[in-house]
Amino acid sequence: MTKTALITGATSGIGKATAIAFSEEGINLIICGRRKEALKDLQKKLEGKIRVHALSFDVRNKEEVFKAIESLPEEFRQIDILVNNAGNAHGLDPIQSGSIEDWDAMIDINVKGLLYVSKAVIPQMAERKSGHIINIGSIAGKEVYPNGNVYSASKHAVDAINKGMRIDLNEQGIRVGAIHPGLVETEFSEVRFKGDHERAKSVYEGFEPLHPEDIADIIRFVVTRPYHVNIADLLVLPTAQANSTTVHKNK
Ligand code: NDP
Ligand code: 8X3
Secondary structure, eight states, X not given: OOOEEEESSTXXXXXXXXXXXXXXXXXXXXXXXXXXXXXXXXXXHHBTTBOEEEEXXXXXXXXXXXXXXXXXXGGGXXXXXXXXXXXXXXXXXXXXXXXXXXXXXXXIIIIIIHHHHHHHHHHHHHHHTOOEEEEEOOGGGXXXXXXXXXXXXXXXXXXXXXXXXXXXXXXXXXXXXEEEEXXXXXXXXHHHTTTOHHHHHXXXXXXXXXXXXXXXXXXXXXXXXXXXXXOOEEEEOOTTEEETTEEOOOO
16 A cells, blocks of 8 residues: 655655655655745655655744644655654753753754654554654764764664663554754754854865765665564664764865
8 A cells, every 4th residue: 555654854865765755655745844935845746656745834933843743734644654854963062161052952842842743643543553753863862972962962862762762662553763864964064063064075185975865765675674573773884984983084
């Protein structure tokens, strides 16, 4: 039977690449993000191959989240796959000088937003006793690096929530797993450095970073395994990266 996936953060980077990969697998899509134009463009690109419904909402706003999920038309109401991907780093500052607005953004989006969307989607999976949740964590959820403090905390929380979801949804037979990428060239650093294009670009210079399509390909593999196979936890790095602080760059 044709499946339906809801992907948060589908307007760019990993989420957008995942939407494209899923469309190639014939998976119907609910694509989410705040940028309506980007959603519309992606919808136009993918519709025809599969059915696409766009939902624009801010994951920080719980009313918006629940209203959006409740607004789904009948043919999109059964969500088989949830990709909790929306998220970003905001700033890269030592704890003593970090901005409270940046901390709020990271905790509210990466942690609370992921929980709100999950809360809106999981009950129907639990009732059907079937579903697949993929949480996008980060290497920053496995280790902490200088100035990564609160972003790392938010991704450690995603790691814990992923494990907790898997335990709590075990009896319902729901697959739960996380992908933890290292450096992927997306809009991530543009957001982290608030539009400082040169600084953002420099993060990925001198080595080949992961491309969003590399992670999307892995998510495609994860969701196309037979139902008794659950890929629970994956750390995926560019070959040039050994850990958060060891990246082999050409001089
Ligand atoms: P991008 O900045 O390219 O994409 C982030 C996505 O999240 C966008 O689609 C954005 O949509 C959405 N988003 C951000 N804030 C909100 C919000 N408040 N409400 C709804 N949607 C929101 O970055 P990536 O693709 O790299 O990031 C995707 C995930 O991967 C994140 O969770 C990130 O932490 C994680 N990750 C990224 C790595 C990297 O090196 N790039 C490495 C490890 C993990 P819009 O702006 O339209 O709302
Ligand atoms: C994104 C990767 O190393 O910038 O989660 O934290 S990193």
